[in-house]
Amino acid sequence: MRIFIFCILLSVSFPVTAQLSHSDAANLLKNKGLEELAAYDMLKDLTANVGHRLSGSDGYEKAVVWGKKELEKAGADSVWLEPVMIPKWVRGNVERATALCGRMQYDLTVCALGGSVGTSKDGIKSEVVEVHSFEEVKALGSKAKGKIIFYNRAFDRTKVNTGEAYGGAVNQRTSGAIEAARVGAIGVLVRSMTNAIDDEPHTGAMRYNDSIPKIPAAAVSTIDANLLSELLHKERSVSVTLRLSAKTFADVPSYNVIGELRGTEFPKEIIVVGGHLDSWDKGTGAHDDGSGIVQSIEVIRLIKALKVKTKRTIRAVLYANEENGLKGGRAYAARERNHTENHIAAIESDAGGFLPHGFGVSTDSVRYEKIRAYGSLLEIVGADKIQRGGGGADISTLQSIGTVQIGLNPDSQRYFDYHHSNNDTIDKVHPRELELGSIAMSILAWVIAQDGLNN
Amino acid sequence: MRIFIFCILLSVSFPVTAQLSHSDAANLLKNKGLEELAAYDMLKDLTANVGHRLSGSDGYEKAVVWGKKELEKAGADSVWLEPVMIPKWVRGNVERATALCGRMQYDLTVCALGGSVGTSKDGIKSEVVEVHSFEEVKALGSKAKGKIIFYNRAFDRTKVNTGEAYGGAVNQRTSGAIEAARVGAIGVLVRSMTNAIDDEPHTGAMRYNDSIPKIPAAAVSTIDANLLSELLHKERSVSVTLRLSAKTFADVPSYNVIGELRGTEFPKEIIVVGGHLDSWDKGTGAHDDGSGIVQSIEVIRLIKALKVKTKRTIRAVLYANEENGLKGGRAYAARERNHTENHIAAIESDAGGFLPHGFGVSTDSVRYEKIRAYGSLLEIVGADKIQRGGGGADISTLQSIGTVQIGLNPDSQRYFDYHHSNNDTIDKVHPRELELGSIAMSILAWVIAQDGLNN
Incomplete structure (x- = not known):
């Protein structure tokens, strides 16, 4: 008491x-x-x-x-x-990209970018063209038609603030599909937004423009982005089949x-x-x-x-x-x-x-x-x-x-x-x-x- | 050319x-x-x-x-x-401490402190006394005779610079054996020098004084230091058997x-x-x-x-x-x-x-x-x-x-x-x-x- x-x-x-x-x-x-x-x-x-x-x-x-x-x-x-x-x-269960090159077939580690449309069940299939900037995409002109554009501009590692490196690369993810579709591409692969070299794809927001076709967009792990780039430098032609089940409600x-x-x-x-x-x-x-x-x-x-x-x-x-x-x-x-x-x-x-x-x-x-x-x-x-x-x-x-x-x-x-x-x-x-x-x-x-x- | x-x-x-x-x-x-x-x-x-x-x-x-x-x-x-x-x-292969308390027996995660003497093959066995400072050790006086002293002063977590927290705790490790032996203890256990609560013991240098008996000294993981302390608060008496094979050449x-x-x-x-x-x-x-x-x-x-x-x-x-x-x-x-x-x-x-x-x-x-x-x-x-x-x-x-x-x-x-x-x-x-x-x-x-x- x-x-x-x-x-x-x-x-x-x-x-x-x-x-x-x-x-x-x-x-x-x-x-x-x-x-x-x-x-x-x-x-x-x-x-x-x-x-x-x-x-x-x-x-x-x-x-x-x-x-x-x-x-x-x-x-x-x-x-x-x-x-x-x-x-x-909703991402759904399917996100798969397979690189095809001669008799080689290789599954890339990818994931749909947030907001991407999905593909048909069979996916899209096309030759891949590697670029590092929107200027390069524009310069492709009609050569981009029907292709899958692969954005592979890496982070600038010399930026001490990694946020600045992100800022210098992220437009590939946010607007890459718009710029690629503008010249007739049918899909995009984007190098993951990271300094790390590993096998995890990094998702993130992407945008469409209602007056331009909406094409599917996926992130590729940095290991596989490097590999795909090497392949493209060695081989005349690399195709990718991309399947995404993503959907907006x-x-x-x-x-x-x-x-x-x-x-x-x-x-x-x-x-x-x-x-x-x-x-x-x-x-x-x-x-x-x-x-x-x-x-x-x-x-x-x-x-x-x-x-x-x-x-x-x-x-x-x-x-x-x-x-x-x-x-x-x-x-x-x-x-x-x-x-x-x-x-x-x-x-x-x-x-x-x-x-x-x-x-x-x-x-x-x-x-x-x-x-x-x-x-x-x-x-x-x-x-x-x-x-x-x-x-x-x-x-x-x-x-x-x-x-x-x-x-x-x-x-x-x-x-x-x-x-x-x-x-x-x-x-x-x-x-x-x-x-x-x-x-x-x-x-x-x-x-x-x-x-x-x-x- | x-x-x-x-x-x-x-x-x-x-x-x-x-x-x-x-x-x-x-x-x-x-x-x-x-x-x-x-x-x-x-x-x-x-x-x-x-x-x-x-x-x-x-x-x-x-x-x-x-x-x-x-x-x-x-x-x-x-x-x-x-x-x-x-x-x-040389540490050798044996570093083992077993707490004995009534019918309970529990292996503590320990490692020899660097420079510690070893024990005989059977080890030392004695009641454990928990302390947090050298003042407490001194105050034990004859009660420390034949005992194992357990130093359990934790890092001060409120120190933003963890080096300062280390500085405030590490004398238990470096000089704990000297101060314990001075009052007749036969061995020491020292809480690991870390803010982390996990089951890894942290070794590190310890000293002896040639005019004071050299007694074996081991670090205990923080999880087991907490457990041993709890046990000591609940039970009248806890003994530890300590075996170390450490040796100086x-x-x-x-x-x-x-x-x-x-x-x-x-x-x-x-x-x-x-x-x-x-x-x-x-x-x-x-x-x-x-x-x-x-x-x-x-x-x-x-x-x-x-x-x-x-x-x-x-x-x-x-x-x-x-x-x-x-x-x-x-x-x-x-x-x-x-x-x-x-x-x-x-x-x-x-x-x-x-x-x-x-x-x-x-x-x-x-x-x-x-x-x-x-x-x-x-x-x-x-x-x-x-x-x-x-x-x-x-x-x-x-x-x-x-x-x-x-x-x-x-x-x-x-x-x-x-x-x-x-x-x-x-x-x-x-x-x-x-x-x-x-x-x-x-x-x-x-x-x-x-x-x-x-x-």
């Missing part, structure tokens, strides 16, 4: 709006985060019990339920689902998952932390973007544990459908434009759960300098590199309402080894590296929630 | 002392390094074809031959072996392996780059310190490829016997003290082949500021954090002759997961992370070799 009364007294006397210095808060967030490594446990659960979760799949629906439950467990003041229509593209209803810690003084001033809940249907989306999801939930859990309410609202948004549509980000922004809330900043984590170096910030110079000054606080977790330019696909939709865009910048060396492939699994994530990202996001969310960005 | 003459003209006209700006050199080093990733290929070869290489073992002798060959292949102007007597400690003759690019203007001013060629006899020493070895050889290869000779000499030293004696470092320094050479700076890599953040520098403020100014060049590989304090065990022996001590500082999150255990294998090393370390060392060695550190 005495114990009970003592507890009541304690909780009554606890100062819910107590002052906590930024540096004390940062230390508490760091210590609790590193002691408990909870983001990793969440990610283990997500990858093991939900698995991959492409928009429109059962996996995504399970992820919605999982995300809501985790935000509640993390201690969010309120958690809700925001309706959004999302695409449904009508959009389906689903949700963004949202949870927040309500601010005490300016509850309508919002700091978003987020990532995307969907993943590709390869591996279990551990880094992309399971990491961003669990880090965002961990921000709620860690800041809640400070037991000091923030002045502004911190809201974790688990966005639907980043990978093939961005419908979640668009729906959220569309709703918010009609609201009376003021989204002052959004922090996205969608570059993997690796050691954080800092943040990239897109805003005016006054607010940039204000955020840059927080670098000294972020130094305790080594995330003090504040750079101009950055954000994330999901939060980019908030740009039109003036929200400061902030992207967590983790180390990029290993990301594309796993990205969009069967290699993106929990064993590639390090508990402490992942947690340090959560802590960095928590510190930045905390200080902006306390100080705002206007003075 | 015309081709032949053309080649001669080309090589004659090649300006061997041509000017190359620091930033051009840095870019060339970066591009060649990242294109070829040769450090990783060397490390793959070392770990696959030499394997672990403890001082005094056949493995170490193979490593000497390997190191000499690789330095020659890298293009060193001269390569030589420097004689040094090194210890020979007489010192044996071996070598440091050295190769250099001779400077053109000040050949007797030396910049050392180095790591240690020996490893523990667990795993294959891929990170510790295979990485430092291949990075140092890669410095020679990359700078040689610039085809511009440096003004000062760059010397790669593959030190013998860092792990259990530092005999290599001492022999090198002792020789050098009698020489007319001036060792202006030494750069060691012995913290794993992870992404480099920068360098730690131990010197006076004038030279420190000079090195710090090179941070802007190192930024192209993200290794621009130049901090005060740093170096490495091997090069510490050069401190007495005034050599500036510089240590490569890679990311520390994963290092102790592998360190001194069967987990330290090539699959834990990322080719690009490893190479970026080589490039950072090359850039720094290059600029110091060109500019010196005196003006």
Whole structure:
């Protein structure tokens, strides 16, 4: 009984709006985060019990339920689902490419690119032409007619930031089918978007143009891309038979998952932390973007544990459908434009759960300098590199309402080894590296929630 | 024939002392390094074809031959072996600890600490007492007599730099046997030096004091340390039987392996780059310190490829016997003290082949500021954090002759997961992370070799 009364007294006397210095808060967030490594446990659960979760799949629906439950467990003041229509593209069971060259026949390791049309049951068959740029495709002219175009421009390995190497190669994947069909090709094979030389194909989004024929598109593993290229250099003619069972269905209803810690003084001033809940249907989306999801939930859990309410609202948004549509980000922004809330900043984590170096910030110079000054606080977790330019696909939709865009910048060396492939699994994530990202996001969310960005 | 003459003209006209700006050199080093990733290929070869290489073992002798060959292949102007007597400690086949508690019997995962004496064939058997500090050991007083002391102070997980966590725990391993024997204990078990919770024991050096009885010492995996601790909290009494076959033999003759690019203007001013060629006899020493070895050889290869000779000499030293004696470092320094050479700076890599953040520098403020100014060049590989304090065990022996001590500082999150255990294998090393370390060392060695550190 005495114990009970003592507890009541304690909780009554606890100062819910107590002052906590930024540096004390940062230390508490760091210590609790590193002691408990909870983001990793969440990610283990997500990858093991939900698995991959492409928009429109059962996996995504399970992820919605999982995300809501985790935000509640993390201690969010309120958690809700925001309706959004999302695409449904299904890979199906068949993705097979066979290279034929003289009497040789060789099965290439391929997978359909996300959004690709399928082929007939017998597939398409044609000679292969290797190219490295859209200029080369254009130059082929009528020689491309009826052919399968093989895009084989590799990552530039000399780029230290692998994101830049990706940026320099990814148009082959996103627009390769359009450019190839424009000159009459009937299909495309694309070298996987990675520095790694291995036998895993990497999927990812591709686009069509409604005024140009939609031709099937598949990624080839880098080992097989090198092999196919060698073959083409040695032999006069190499044909490929490509069979894909991919198919697009009508959009389906689903949700963004949202949870927040309500601010005490300016509850309508919002700091978003987020990532995307969907993943590709390869591996279990551990880094992309399971990491961003669990880090965002961990921000709620860690800041809640400070037991000091923030002045502004911190809201974790688990966005639907980043990978093939961005419908979640668009729906959220569309709703918010009609609201009376003021989204002052959004922090996205969608570059993997690796050691954080800092943040990239897109805003005016006054607010940039204000955020840059927080670098000294972020130094305790080594995330003090504040750079101009950055954000994330999901939060980019908030740009039109003036929200400061902030992207967590983790180390990029290993990301594309796993990205969009069967290699993106929990064993590639390090508990402490992942947690340090959560802590960095928590510190930045905390200080902006306390100080705002206007003075 | 015309081709032949053309080649001669080309090589004659090649300006061997041509000017190359620091930033051009840095870019060339970066591009060649990242294109070829040769450090990783060397490390793959070392770990696959030499394997672990403890001082005094056949493995170490193979490593000497390997190191000499690789330095020659890298293009060193001269390569030589420097004689040094090194210890020979052999683990033997038996390392077994069985916990006995009532009717329960449980085999703990253990390994002898490096340098430990062995036990008799039947082993030692005694009750176990858990402690977390030397103060606790001292306080045990006569209660420790005849017991096995179990050191179970874990890493402080809240330390972002895991090296600091190691520093806060490792005296249990290095001096635990001395302190336990001082109060009459007959053996020690030491929690493995790692943040990871797994079933691998981590070995490492331990010391004896000749005036205090030498008692056997073994590392316990963290899983089994936790289990043993739980058992001790639940049960009145837990005994352990410990059997070790470890044995120390007489010192044996071996070598440091050295190769250099001779400077053109000040050949007797030396910049050392180095790591240690020996490893523990667990795993294959891929990170510790295979990485430092291949990075140092890669410095020679990359700078040689610039085809511009440096003004000062760059010397790669593959030190013998860092792990259990530092005999290599001492022999090198002792020789050098009698020489007319001036060792202006030494750069060691012995913290794993992870992404480099920068360098730690131990010197006076004038030279420190000079090195710090090179941070802007190192930024192209993200290794621009130049901090005060740093170096490495091997090069510490050069401190007495005034050599500036510089240590490569890679990311520390994963290092102790592998360190001194069967987990330290090539699959834990990322080719690009490893190479970026080589490039950072090359850039720094290059600029110091060109500019010196005196003006």
